[in-house]
Amino acid sequence: MINRQILLTYLYLLIYICLSSGVILYNKWVLSPKYFKFPFPITLTMIHMGFSAFVAVVLVRVLKIVAPVKMTFQIYATCVIPISAFFASSLWFGNTAYLHISVAFIQMLKALMPVATFLVAVVCGTDKLRCDLFLNMLLVSVGVVVSSYGEIHFNAIGTLYQVTGIFAEALRLVLTQVLLQKKGLTLNPITSLYYIAPCSFLFLFVPWYLLEKPVMEISQIQFNFWIFFSNALCALALNFSIFLVLGRTGAVTIRVAGVLKDWILIALSTIVFPESAITSLNLIGYAIALSGVLIYNYLKVKDGASSQLPMESIPERVTKEWKLDKKSSDIYRDDVNNSEGMMGKAGSVVELAVEEEAPLLPAGSRGALSYIGRSQLSNSHAV
Template sequence: MIGKSLLLTYLYLLIYIVLSSGVILYNKWVLSPKYFNFPFPITLTMIHMGFSGAVAFLLIRVFKVVSPVKMTIEIYATCVIPISAFFASSLWFGNTAYLHISVAFIQMLKALMPVATFFMAVLCGTDNLRCDVLLNLVLVSVGVVISSYGEIHFNVIGTLYQVTGIVAEALRLVLTQVLLQKKGLSLNPITIMYYIAPCSFVFLFIPWYILEKPEMQVSQIQFNFWIFFSNALSALALNFSIFLVIGRSGAVTARVAGVLKDWILIALSTVIFPESTITGLNIIGYAIGIYPPI
């Protein structure tokens, strides 16, 4: 029985690594002007949110797979709305970064996620500032600086987009802990998508209407139903797999699997996208950035 349980855990981790790497590479391919040429990251994110919300609605309201939680106006206003806003922002800025910087460099910048999450947790009062953690934060920051210095195709705009997305994701994670746990809500991946995805879609609609809708009206958009359907389906499967991995093996194991996934993704991106070159300084800086156990 122990062997089967361990095998199932490894299977979940493998599914997570494959889906996460696949979605990132797929998004890069769709958004990049050199490939599918759909340079509208907000639109792509809205498709993901709309699809996820529709699937969650069908599973809950039509097929009755799970039951919705008792949602009050207070919980919706204090939990769902702010979390959805930061979730939409992190996806928007993260996808926009693909237009400016390589997949490999994006993964290296994501080493800053523990730094951003820790500082947001300190500001929200869920964690305390400690000397040992501060030392680790300095090492992570030094590693990211080295990686950035060694980046051949360094782009300030793309880097700012990615860092902003990281900060937004850190705020989302901390708010989820602060708001949802204190409210005592018991949510699963389906109910989370049921409440978060439609609200995130609304938040994305405003910048889409201002920034991308006018440009889409004058440009010749290459729309392929099966491309966008499979892309949205992959993103939905990834969201489910993340919760399965965390529920099966815990957040620490998920983070270790994430590091392994990042190394694989960095290597794959240089093969799939030849313009994504990496240097020795990139590798050294990233190794320093992910080493400290925050």
């Protein structure tokens, strides 16, 4: 009989999938010139960053739910600022893509995330160029090319924005591992927002002032407080829902949930936005790319397991993850209470991964630098 802990874990996963899909669709609706008609992605991202920074400051400084980490000016200048710069860039380019291409096609392009992360990691020396991983990257790339060829409303500008955003996010992920890990600095979602969101807001201010502010002054735009407040609130809720999910599941479970979410989102986007129809060639290409992503994730999980645990079958590993749910949750909460962030089984720093759905998402270090079908869990940004 399924116990209460497993049911609660499934509930958290369901909440994550619903919020993740909902926030992406919500962002697309807000930015689309056909619906809410607010074609200012930098402005929307700044609203999310400003709201996230405000909430984080209240939680850290006013309510004192989490204590700030020991952050010197040198660490902030050499680690937080460059990470925030790439973070802001990934949100800016990723959100701008919504103006030109469909949600379904964006999800398919996001299959390139492990390719971008792998290439950047190899260049930065944090990963080795292995034949098996390289062949998987080729498989993913071929799948994305096939999917792009089958796109009815293919837009080169939107595709370029999305791919640029993906590589900016890959650089952020690798920088997070290289810079923060070497400094021994670990951040949980609240302290991450506390330090990174204000800095990202400032980085976004410059392109906003030069590109969007002049257009907003001469355009008749509608600004509905409740629309933007609820949008930012949903993105923040997504951030914390992933915080809960990561405390109760392992790498395998999270990746399966991410892949399921991507398929659900692609299907929902064609219903909510009928103009974004998908073709059979789209699906064939995405299936090819996704097979490469799944093999890649399996190899990364296998590498992690071989360095820490005896070899086990995937079903055995999933069963063990469920059995360890309560224990991992307790460890997770203790880490948060100590303001040390969530640590993986190997004791490595948490990887702060982001999607185009939420402002800042922490991905378990158990799956370092790998992506869940879309990006391991993956802006508000959109954020």
